[in-house]
Amino acid sequence: MPKLLAPPPPDSTLSPIAGNAGLPIIGLGLDYIRDPMGLLESRWERYGPVSWLSMAGKRWVTVMGPDGCQTVLQNKDRAFANGDGWSVLIGPFFHRGLMLLDGDEHLAHRRILQQAFTRERLSRYTEALHPAVEGALDGWHPRAGFAAYPALKELTLDLATSIFMGGAEGSSHQEMVEVNKAFIDCVQAATSVVRFPLPGTRWKRGIDGRARLEKFFRRYLPARRAGTGDDLFTTLCHIESEDGERFSDDDVINHMIFLLMAAHDTSTITLSTMMQYLGQYPEWQERCRRQSAALGTSTPSYDQLDELTDLDLVMKECMRLVPPVPVVSRRAVKDTEVLGRYIPRGSYVSVVVHFTHHMAEYWPDPEKFDPERFAPERREDKIHRYAWEPFGGGVHKCLGMHFAGAEIKTVMHHLLQRFDWQVDRGYRAPLNYTSLPYPSDGQPVDLRHRL
Numbered sequence: 001m002p003k004l005l006a007p008p009p010p011d012s013t014l015s016p017i018a019g020n021a022g023l024p025i026i027g028l029g030l031d032y033i034r035d036p037m038g039l040l041e042s043r044w045e046r047y048g049p050v051s052w053l054s055m056a057g058k059r060w061v062t063v064m065g066p067d068g069c070q071t072v073l074q075n076k077d078r079a080f081a082n083g084d085g086w087s088v089l090i091g092p093f094f095h096r097g098l099m100l101l102d103g104d105e106h107l108a109h110r111r112i113l114q115q116a117f118t119r120e121r122l123s124r125y126t127e128a129l130h131p132a133v134e135g136a137l138d139g140w141h142p143r144a145g146f147a148a149y150p151a152l153k154e155l156t157l158d159l160a161t162s163i164f165m166g167g168a169e170g171s172s173h174q175e176m177v178e179v180n181k182a183f184i185d186c187v188q189a190a191t192s193v194v195r196f197p198l199p200g201t202r203w204k205r206g207i208d209g210r211a212r213l214e215k216f217f218r219r220y221l222p223a224r225r226a227g228t229g230d231d232l233f234t235t236l237c238h239i240e241s242e243d244g245e246r247f248s249d250d251d252v253i254n255h256m257i258f259l260l261m262a263a264h265d266t267s268t269i270t271l272s273t274m275m276q277y278l279g280q281y282p283e284w285q286e287r288c289r290r291q292s293a294a295l296g297t298s299t300p301s302y303d304q305l306d307e308l309t310d311l312d313l314v315m316k317e318c319m320r321l322v323p324p325v326p327v328v329s330r331r332a333v334k335d336t337e338v339l340g341r342y343i344p345r346g347s348y349v350s351v352v353v354h355f356t357h358h359m360a361e362y363w364p365d366p367e368k369f370d371p372e373r374f375a376p377e378r379r380e381d382k383i384h385r386y387a388w389e390p391f392g393g394g395v396h397k398c399l400g401m402h403f404a405g406a407e408i409k410t411v412m413h414h415l416l417q418r419f420d421w422q423v424d425r426g427y428r429a430p431l432n433y434t435s436l437p438y439p440s441d442g443q444p445v446d447l448r449h450r451l
């Protein structure tokens with residue numbers, strides 16, 4: 001029997017939200033991790049676009065489909081808060097990152113941070129990306145069954161240390177491996193069943209990871225405050241809003257830790273998904289390679305990357321099929337409603353991007369890899385403003401989306417020129433949804449140097 005979350009006030013025309021809790025404590029967490037689409041589809045059929053369930057120790061109102069997602073993300077009556085919504089999942093690890101701030105404070109920090117993502121700065125980051133990508137790819141040893149995911153993860157961390165940090169002078173390889181592990185621990189702690197620092201739990205590893213990251217960044221802070229480099233860390237130390245507001249030392253560290261997290265896993269899974277599908281669809285790999293070669297340079301500028309339109313289609317389709325952030329979190333700070341369903345103050349709300357991206361109503365043959373659906377003559381994403389929403393929407397829409405596009409295209413440009421690769425057409429990535437999705441088999445591809 002479905003249970004109702006809370007009755008609407010007596011004079012209200014709103015309906016209550018139906019749902020079910022699942023198992024004690026863990027709720028439906030394991031069902032989601034095992035088969036997110038299976039769980040979501042069954043709930044859509046049973047309850048429609050707004051329902052409730054238990055997960056990660058809390059009751060969540062789950063909102064599916066572009067109409068409901070739009071209402072929550074646009075947040076017109078300011079009923080949904082980010083800080084409280086995300087804190088319950090990742091607060092101890094990413095507190096005071098931009099995504100966890102709200103209201104005027106969020107706006108003030110976002111205004112300063114925007115200065116780090118102007119077109120001019122993105123052009124300079126892109127210039128710096130090329131040698132860093134080339135250096136990282138020099139360490140790749142192609143073979144059949146090459147594990148693309150861990151190699152890409154290491155590569156994006158290398159990029160983060162050079163482009164974001166301006167290098168990590170004085171840090172050993174072993175230390176960087178530990179920093180990488182600290183990120184993973186912080187991200188994976190999000191869905192820990194135990195939500196206090198009990199030794200041996202994901203939560204405890206996340207807390208330890210945060211402490212390690214803070215120590216790491218604090219060590220480099222004085223040098224970046226005094227420096228004049230083009231990296232993001234130095235930029236955050238110097239940028240100011242139009243009113244002359246600047247970041248404190250703590251702000252810089254909090255934003256750096258969040259930005260590295262925001263940039264790292266999201267770009268890695270996008271690249272890894274692209275390698276999978278380009279390996280499975282050699283005609284697309286060749287199309288992208290031809291366009292890339294037609295640029296006539298191994299180090300295209302930020303503006304030139306716009307000419308890689310085929311790669312752009314593939315990137316969009318891969319982010320549709322595997323959205324790097326499948327669920328976005330909020331908390332209702334007052335009584336409100338979504339699609340006529342009553343949401344009482346204090347409710348946790350999850351916006352399920354992943355489901356929208358696979359709805360047959362909006363995406364014909366939704367499981368098919370079909371990058372042309374984003375081509376100008378089709379533009380299936382135009383059917384609804386929130387049909388394709390990998391970067392979210394509203395005031396918290398991803399601040400790094402243009403950086404992400406530049407990084408992903410730069411890496412792919414170098415990969416296409418250096419290597420070709422194949423993946424069996426029947427392969428299905430065993431994606432682990434414990435936190436952000438990743439292929440638990442390391443995403444094997446048959447990788448070869450191009451002759």
Ligand code: HEM
Nearest residue numbers: 098099262263266267324325390391392396398399400404
């Ligand atoms: C494929 C890559 C990426 C995807 C899919 C992605 C996705 C998202 C999503 C869905 C949000 C909104 C979260 C919410 O509404 O609560 C977000 C926020 C954010 N992202 Fe990204 N992201 C990507 C890459 C990046 C990169 C590379 C950076 C930084 C260089 C970045 C920085 C941020 C920041 C700062 C926010 C918070 C914005 C705010 O709250 O005002 N992201 N991202």
